[in-house]
Amino acid sequence: MSNGSSSNNNNNNTARFDAARRVAIFGGTHGNEMSGVTLVNLWMQNSAEIQRKGLEIKPFITNPKAVEKCVRYVDTDLNRAFTQENLSATGGDELPYEVQRAQEINRMFGPKGSAEAYDVIFDLHNTTSNMGCTLILESSKDAFNLQMMNYIKKAFAPASCLVLLNEHPLLKYSTSRSVAKHPVGMEVGPQPQGVLRSNIFEAMRVILKHALDFISLFNEGMEFPPCTVEVFRVLERMDYPRDANGNIIAMVHPNLQDCDWEPLNPGDPMFQTFDGKTIHYQGSSTVYPTFINEAAYYEKQQAFVTTRRETLAASAIRKA
Numbered sequence: 001m002s003n004g005s006s007s008n009n010n011n012n013n014t015a016r017f018d019a020a021r022r023v024a025i026f027g028g029t030h031g032n033e034m035s036g037v038t039l040v041n042l043w044m045q046n047s048a049e050i051q052r053k054g055l056e057i058k059p060f061i062t063n064p065k066a067v068e069k070c071v072r073y074v075d076t077d078l079n080r081a082f083t084q085e086n087l088s089a090t091g092g093d094e095l096p097y098e099v100q101r102a103q104e105i106n107r108m109f110g111p112k113g114s115a116e117a118y119d120v121i122f123d124l125h126n127t128t129s130n131m132g133c134t135l136i137l138e139s140s141k142d143a144f145n146l147q148m149m150n151y152i153k154k155a156f157a158p159a160s161c162l163v164l165l166n167e168h169p170l171l172k173y174s175t176s177r178s179v180a181k182h183p184v185g186m187e188v189g190p191q192p193q194g195v196l197r198s199n200i201f202e203a204m205r206v207i208l209k210h211a212l213d214f215i216s217l218f219n220e221g222m223e224f225p226p227c228t229v230e231v232f233r234v235l236e237r238m239d240y241p242r243d244a245n246g247n248i249i250a251m252v253h254p255n256l257q258d259c260d261w262e263p264l265n266p267g268d269p270m271f272q273t274f275d276g277k278t279i280h281y282q283g284s285s286t287v288y289p290t291f292i293n294e295a296a297y298y299e300k301q302q303a304f305v306t307t308r309r310e311t312l313a314a315s316a317i318r319k320a
């Protein structure tokens with residue numbers, strides 16, 4: 001606990017945020033991640049479950065062409081497409097489908113970085129990795145989102161929901177949700193691409209319910225006291241070992257497979273070559289791997305990502 005010279009327990013340190021009146025729930029940013037696609041389609045037919053008083057909540061399929069084909073994307077990954085360059089690109093129909101779509105989404109829910117942007121966007125994803133329930137943040141500085149994480153974790157206990165923080169200068173990407181003031185990714189697995197699993201579907205639904213409850217309480221004027229949140233900060237992308245032609249020459253080691261969020265120590269087995277040799281982790285300290293053997297990341301030269309555990313402090317928050 002902090003004490004003494006700081007004025008941390010002074011009410012003046014309560015961060016004020018405007019009421020979060022406009023919230024979107026995105027599914028189908030990747031067209032083959034079926035829990036998010038199915039939930040959002042359901043809610044577009046009947047939104048009773050996600051309505052909250054004083055809140056405008058819009059369920060939305062972000063990449064309908066990819067959903068129809070049940071593929072991740074058609075021309076390019078939509079969840080990498082929200083760069084300022086793409087959003088201001090001219091070319092209309094000539095642009096890649098997902099770039100056109102990013103521009104439409106930015107017009108509807110943004111513009112990104114502006115006062116008119118949606119307050120919160122939840123983007124529902126599934127992973128083939130054994131990550132369990134994960135929420136993804138893009139900033140360690142957003143007290144509103146950190147308080148939301150704290151609320152969801154407590155409401156979801158004893159089940160666990162971890163927080164992945166990606167604010168890495170090189171590994172961070174321009175997500176669909178990044179058009180909102182408070183972007184929140186949800187990543188639940190393991191679920192194969194194109195497959196619906198009831199446990200994954202239900203977990204996603206429950207986490208989203210808690211998230212909407214948090215926003216309602218906030219809008220009603222509840223003050224959330226200072227808190228801390230454990231997060232896993234993205235450190236490094238680890239590629240598969242490859243030959244000179246770029247073909248992989250090893251697989252995730254059986255000791256590492258499905259062990260998302262478990263410590264990986266220097267010298268621990270990491271990959272296994274096709275002729276049975278073990279490749280060990282060479283880092284200098286313990287890390288927490290996640291997105292282990294995610295199907296969509298073979299094309300991104302990523303076997304897993306390493307993270308470091310951190311405890312972030314969030315100030316008290318209250319509606320302005």
Ligand SMILES: CC(=O)N[C@@H](CC(=O)O)C(=O)O
Pocket residue numbers: 030079125126127128136175185187294296
């Ligand atoms: C497996 C997968 O698609 N994961 C997401 C993670 C995120 O939304 O940040 C992505 O790479 O876009």
Ligand SMILES: [Zn+2]
Pocket residue numbers: 029030033125126
């Ligand atoms: Zn995805």
